[in-house]
Amino acid sequence: MKNEQHCFSSSFREKVIEHLFVGELLKISWQRGHSLEISHPEVDNQGYDLILELNRTIRHLQLKASYSKGKTVRQKISLSLGKKSSGCVVWIYFDADSLALGPFMYFGGNAGCPLPDISHFKTAKHEKGDSSGYKADRPNIKVVNKGMFERHDSIVKLYDRLFYANNSRSQP
Numbered sequence: 001m002k003n004e005q006h007c008f009s010s011s012f013r014e015k016v017i018e019h020l021f022v023g024e025l026l027k028i029s030w031q032r033g034h035s036l037e038i039s040h041p042e043v044d045n046q047g048y049d050l051i052l053e054l055n056r057t058i059r060h061l062q063l064k065a066s067y068s069k070g071k072t073v074r075q076k077i078s079l080s081l082g083k084k085s086s087g088c089v090v091w092i093y094f095d096a097d098s099l100a101l102g103p104f105m106y107f108g109g110n111a112g113c114p115l116p117d118i119s120h121f122k123t124a125k126h127e128k129g130d131s132s133g134y135k136a137d138r139p140n141i142k143v144v145n146k147g148m149f150e151r152h153d154s155i156v157k158l159y160d161r162l163f164y165a166n167n168s169r170s171q172p
Helices: 001-010 010-029 079-083 154-165
Strands: 037-039 052-053 059-067 074-078 089-094 100-107 121-123 135-147 151-152
Touching: 001 089, 001 154, 010 037, 010 052, 010 079, 010 089, 010 100, 010 154, 037 135, 052 154, 059 074, 059 154, 074 079, 079 089, 079 135, 089 154
Parallel strands: 059 089
Antiparallel strands: 037 052, 052 059, 074 135, 089 100, 100 151, 121 135
């Protein structure tokens, strides 16, 4: 039943993972006496899922999720994310049974800095082929290998990476 649920309710699961993630970020913010602001884009066409703001640092964040025992070794990232002043990708691993989060993989620049240039990375292809089986290029989507991501074993370390890494503003 669990595997069926993951297959047939993947959009629901994706939202659950997002809400659990946001809740953890808000909890850290609360514990530190900060006010983390979180917004969602009205339209999903710029390569990000969330907008996070803390102490004048704004992060446009694309979320990815995989089973903790999954075999995914790459992610597709929109070139549009690189146009944001502090775009980044967080790849969340989760336990398939409990939905416990972690570890967290991070791809991006320091707080206040843009996403590293990915324009030279391999161009992604459409998942489904046309009537002849041809899978066309997706010129605005690039493939980034797992080795390009930084691993963070705790949400606290990821939080600090998002908002304080090599930033002139110090952590409390």
